[in-house]
Structure formats: C-alpha cells, structure tokens
Amino acid sequence: MWVGGTAAEPITREPASLSSQPFVSSLPKAPTGIRGLDEITGGGLPHGRPTLLCGGPGCGKTLLATEFLVRGAVDYGEPGVFMSFEETAPDLGANAASLGFDLDRLVADGQLRIDHVRIERSEIEEAGDYDLEGLFVRLGHAIDTIGAKRVVIDTIEALFSGFSNEGILRAELRRLLHWLKDRGVTAIITGERGATTLTRHGLEEYVSDCVIALDHRVQGEVSTRRLRIVKYRGSDHGTNEYPFVIETDGFTVIPITSATLDHAVSEERISTGIAELDEMLGGKGYYRGTSVLVSGTAGSGKTTTAAHMVDAACRRGERVLMFTFEESADQVLRNMRSVNIDLQTWREKGLLKIDAARVSLFGLERHLSRMLRLLYEFRPEFVVIDPISALLDGIDREGVARMAVRLIDTIKREGATLVLTSLTAAVEGRAQEATDIGISSIVDAWVLLRDIESNGERNRLIHILKARGIGHSNQVREFQLTDRGVRLVPAYIGPDGVLTGSARVQQAARAEREATQRAFEIEARRARLAYRRAALQARIEALRAELEAETAQFENLLERDREHAAHLSRAAVAMANSRGATRREASPARTGPTADTPLERSRR
Amino acid sequence: MMNGYVPETAADAARRAEDQETWQLRLYVAGQTPRSLAAIANLRRFCQEFLADRYTIEVIDVLEQPQLAQRDEIVAIPTLVRRLPPPIRKIIGDLSNQERTLVGLDVVKR
Numbered sequence: 001m002w003v004g005g006t007a008a009e010p011i012t013r014e015p016a017s018l019s020s021q022p023f024v025s026s027l028p029k030a031p032t033g034i035r036g037l038d039e040i041t042g043g044g045l046p047h048g049r050p051t052l053l054c055g056g057p058g059c060g061k062t063l064l065a066t067e068f069l070v071r072g073a074v075d076y077g078e079p080g081v082f083m084s085f086e087e088t089a090p091d092l093g094a095n096a097a098s099l100g101f102d103l104d105r106l107v108a109d110g111q112l113r114i115d116h117v118r119i120e121r122s123e124i125e126e127a128g129d130y131d132l133e134g135l136f137v138r139l140g141h142a143i144d145t146i147g148a149k150r151v152v153i154d155t156i157e158a159l160f161s162g163f164s165n166e167g168i169l170r171a172e173l174r175r176l177l178h179w180l181k182d183r184g185v186t187a188i189i190t191g192e193r194g195a196t197t198l199t200r201h202g203l204e205e206y207v208s209d210c211v212i213a214l215d216h217r218v219q220g221e222v223s224t225r226r227l228r229i230v231k232y233r234g235s236d237h238g239t240n241e242y243p244f245v246i247e248t249d250g251f252t253v254i255p256i257t258s259a260t261l262d263h264a265v266s267e268e269r270i271s272t273g274i275a276e277l278d279e280m281l282g283g284k285g286y287y288r289g290t291s292v293l294v295s296g297t298a299g300s301g302k303t304t305t306a307a308h309m310v311d312a313a314c315r316r317g318e319r320v321l322m323f324t325f326e327e328s329a330d331q332v333l334r335n336m337r338s339v340n341i342d343l344q345t346w347r348e349k350g351l352l353k354i355d356a357a358r359v360s361l362f363g364l365e366r367h368l369s370r371m372l373r374l375l376y377e378f379r380p381e382f383v384v385i386d387p388i389s390a391l392l393d394g395i396d397r398e399g400v401a402r403m404a405v406r407l408i409d410t411i412k413r414e415g416a417t418l419v420l421t422s423l424t425a426a427v428e429g430r431a432q433e434a435t436d437i438g439i440s441s442i443v444d445a446w447v448l449l450r451d452i453e454s455n456g457e458r459n460r461l462i463h464i465l466k467a468r469g470i471g472h473s474n475q476v477r478e479f480q481l482t483d484r485g486v487r488l489v490p491a492y493i494g495p496d497g498v499l500t501g502s503a504r505v506q507q508a509a510r511a512e513r514e515a516t517q518r519a520f521e522i523e524a525r526r527a528r529l530a531y532r533r534a535a536l537q538a539r540i541e542a543l544r545a546e547l548e549a550e551t552a553q554f555e556n557l558l559e560r561d562r563e564h565a566a567h568l569s570r571a572a573v574a575m576a577n578s579r580g581a582t583r584r585e586a587s588p589a590r591t592g593p594t595a596d597t598p599l600e601r602s603r604r
Numbered sequence: 605m606m607n608g609y610v611p612e613t614a615a616d617a618a619r620r621a622e623d624q625e626t627w628q629l630r631l632y633v634a635g636q637t638p639r640s641l642a643a644i645a646n647l648r649r650f651c652q653e654f655l656a657d658r659y660t661i662e663v664i665d666v667l668e669q670p671q672l673a674q675r676d677e678i679v680a681i682p683t684l685v686r687r688l689p690p691p692i693r694k695i696i697g698d699l700s701n702q703e704r705t706l707v708g709l710d711v712v713k714r
Binding site for chain 1: 646681682
C-alpha cells in the first residue's frame, strides 16, 4: 500500500520505468527521487544532459540540487559531484543537514564529492589571454575519482563576477556544456533569476534541454513556493506551476492532479456503524476504498456520523487517520463519548490517530504535504478529514479544490477509504446542496444532513444524494443525535410534507389510534358474521328436520294405502269364493303392494 | 639636524626585503598548448628582466596533476602565483601584457 521512505532510512527504489510514465517521451530520463518531481517531469531530468535550475535568492535552488545528488547516490547508486561557487563545503553540509542529509558521510563513502571554487575578483589580475581549463580539470578529476554520474554546478554565474572578460566566459560556458554532455553526466546548472531574462547572464541560451524555474512568493501573509517547468525538450510536460514545500526530509513537489485514474477497486462493502444508514445504502453499507462526503450545517452531526464510521472501521481492525481542523483531538474524543462512541480505546490501541491543526497555521501546500507525509508514515486503511471546508479559511479557493482532488486521488490509489465532512451554509429555503469547494462531483457517495424547521422546532433530516454503484434509498429520514449515538427514524410524509420531531410523534400517535380503531371494527364485523352464520346454520337445520318429518309421514301413508288395497283384494276373493261362482285361488301372496288399487295406479 | 640618519618607512623596508629575498613563482599550465607555452616563455623573459637571479619558477601541468588544481584553487589557465615574498598574488593569462604582470606581481620597475 503506502510506499515511501526518507533519506534517513534509505530504501532501494526502483527507477521509474518508462511504462509507468504518463507522458510519452523519447529521451531517457534520470529519476531525481524527489517526491513529486519525477511525476511532473515524466520520469526525471534528461539523462546525460544539463538542466538549468533558476530562481531568485532563497528559492531553494541549492537545496534542490543537493537533494538531487543525495538521492542519486543513495537511491539510485549514482555518485555525484557538487561544484560550489558560493557556499563552502561545511555550509553546504549544515544546510543539507536541515533536510536530514548527511553529506559528510556520503563524502567519506565516496558517494559524493564537493569542490568549492573560490573566486576572489580582487585577488586576480588579468594579464593576457586565458581560459577556464582549471575548472574542467577539477571537475573531470572529481568525476573520475568517484565515478560520478551526476553533477551540480551552483552557481556558474559567479564566474561573471569573478572574471571580467565576458567573451572568454561565454565561450568557456558553451564549451563546458558540451563537455558535460560528452562526459554523459546528468547535470544541474543553477542560475540567479534575472530582471527581464530567466537568468541574470542569459544561461538559458546555452542550456536548452531542460529549464526549471523556482519561485518563492508571499500571498496573504503566507509564503508559498512554486516550481515550473519552463522547457523540456523532447518531452511532454506539465506547464503549470506546481506548489512545493521544503521540509525536514527534503522537497515535496505537489502535482495538482494525479496523473492517471487507474486504481484497483474493491467489491467489499463496509458498514457505516449506523445500522439504518447501512440499510439505506442497499442494505450493506458503502464500498471500501471510496470517498464519502458528509455535509451539513453547523452542529448537524457530521462529526458524529464520521465518528460512527471510525468506530466501525476500528472494530474491523483497520487503522484510521483522522485530520481535524477545528477541534483538538481530546475535544473530539470527549464529544464522541457524550454520544456513547468510545474512540479513546482505539486511540490507545494505536488503531486511531488524530491529527489536529489550525488551517491558518500553514499555507495550503504545507498542509497537503504534512497530510501526505502522515499518510505515508501511518499507512491507514481509513481516513477522515473533518471538515475539509475549514481549509476555505485560506485565501486560495481553487487551491483547496485542487488539493482536495489530489488528496482524494492519493488516498484512493492506496486503497484506503476516505470520509470528508463539509460545512454548508445555513440559508433558509435554499437547498443546502452546493458545497463551497465543488468536490461533490468527485466523491463517490454524498450524505446530506439538512435542517428543517416546523412546529416551533428544528429537526434534522438525512438523505443520500448519491452513492455510486450502490442502489441506495431515496428516502429522507429523520436524523437524531441521542445519547446512544445516531439514530435514523423513518420520517413521516404527511399531507403537508415531511413531518419530523414532535409533529412526527403526533402523527405516529394518530396513526396508532386509527389502527386500533380499525382493528376494533374488524373484530366487531367478524363477530357479527359468526353470529349470522350460526343463525343461518340453525335455520337450515330446522328446515331439514321439517322435510324429514314430511317424508316420513308420506311414507307412512303410502304403506297404509297399500295394506288397505291388499286387504280389499283379499276380501273380494273371499267373497267370490263364498258365492261359489268360481273356484279361484287367491292370487299368490305377493310381496309388497302390487294390487292394482286406484292409489297404485295414480302412483304409476 | 640629525646626523644623516633618516628613519625607514615600512614600504621601504618591504622593498628592501623584496630586493633581497628570492621570489618563488609557480605557473599553472595545461598541457603544451600555445597559450601555456607562451606563458612559460613570457614568464622567463619577465623574470630575467625584472628579477635578475632572485627567482625560482615552478611549472605545474594540471593535466598531469589534476589534484593540485583543486588544492591550489586554480580556475583559469594559465595562472601565475607569487608565493614568496608574501602576500600571495595571482595573475591569470599568458602574461603577454607586461604592465599588468608588473602590477599583478607588484614588482617595482628599477
């Protein structure tokens, strides 16, 4: 993840490969090892050729040149020669020590050679023709002694104050630059800024492969340093001015935008620490390695929301680095304790680091450089900036946006998740959706805390304005800060709009009453229906019983009628027999009523 | 009036020292270039004319001994250094300009 190192602990860096450069170039380049410089030059300075480094007094030319040699020796195994016209070797050593470089050790190890060229005009009398072969001899000797591949000449314009014959000087200058190219060393030539020309004596005429200008100005009481690539032959280069800072471990040039947008993405979803908010984010929370903006008015709960996320991250065992610009670390801890979020434990375990600094303390570049350095030292998986809008206290608004972009890109590239809080202006009636520094389009997710006033109270709503790649809820919920942390409550959408606070409570009570009422009605109906069913059932039973009775009666009647018919038939036969008319047998007994009685006939 | 005794000024004393001391001169050249050879020749002639026999000339070729160029802080070639009598003085160039050479070495014309 976070790759870095300082001169105090030299690491073997791989020279930047050509394929990782964003700019296409046909020239081989010598990496400087200076943070940020290789990036904007597309790999470093032109290899084997001289580069002109110009700037006014105190711009940092000598320090930059020194770092170039030191890193060349320590990181890339290329010894270097420093030919100094102005500072003595002890002075150089003392200045370099402020950057953490030990020149004496490098000299002792044969990695560095310092030749102080003293030219005292008053000591020299010119009596005839001469050249500067002495310089060449010394430089050549120094290079050969340690096998140097890099050279610094600081500053060759001192020759112009030492010798009066400009014709000779210029001729020798031209010769020197050819000589350097022949030797194949990568050189930095420094020059003083001229009034109308880049350098006082027009060195830029001779050194044409690469020209870098340093600038140091005071803006709004804050000093800022800028670096600009004026020219870089054969290579596409950024022509902007890039801010840089000089700190205890060297230069850091801060490229304004990241060179590429290709960084690995994670599929993992992580919790915000607030269950209801996770739900709103498709049920799973947000993606690891993304950037989340939490914006809202003062006191709306942005820091608390961020604190929940921090807590969740620490629980997962992730390292968290929190930058705060308005509260001290202890203040943050205390405030979060009051809502039952215990960050102190994580701090003690070393999982959480809080860095607090007032914005007005430094210039923007210094802040950025500080933050980058802390990031590289602590290597967090989770970063919080609270609030990023505090940086607006400074003068430079575009600068803040650029810086924000730079930070977001760096953090994203390292795969860490970033949470930014931002204060929005509390303007009644207007949607608080404009963030002052315009980063809302860059972040991956945006949670807005909005105030709403109704019923004599002020309540807070939360909604997710965007969450890239997540099917997020478009609901608005009420955001409550309780003594157990943040709670999200579904907001009521009544006929007048969203109801919050006491209005919501009222509405909830009303709804409950109505629900109870309805339930009661339903019960009543059910009872009535049951009763009717029972009644109906009884009637059916009664009718059935009636029918049965009638049927039985009918059967009875039928039976008697048959018997009667049978009896009559027998009687008739008996009478006939008794009259002796015919001897007829009684019809054989037949089972059932089969006699042809009128009733039978009617029945058929 | 005193008895013919005039106190000596410091300048006079120095002059007297110069007149009596041997001059030590060191000429730095680079190889056998025309300019270097001219410087050597000019120096010899100069010394014969103005310093009689009270001089020594040492010629150092920085191409052969480059480390001496750094040690003795040589930038221009040729460089002539007056080492004795003190103070040290440096003159650069092929010494074709006699006036400047005299001034540079601080030699008083007799």
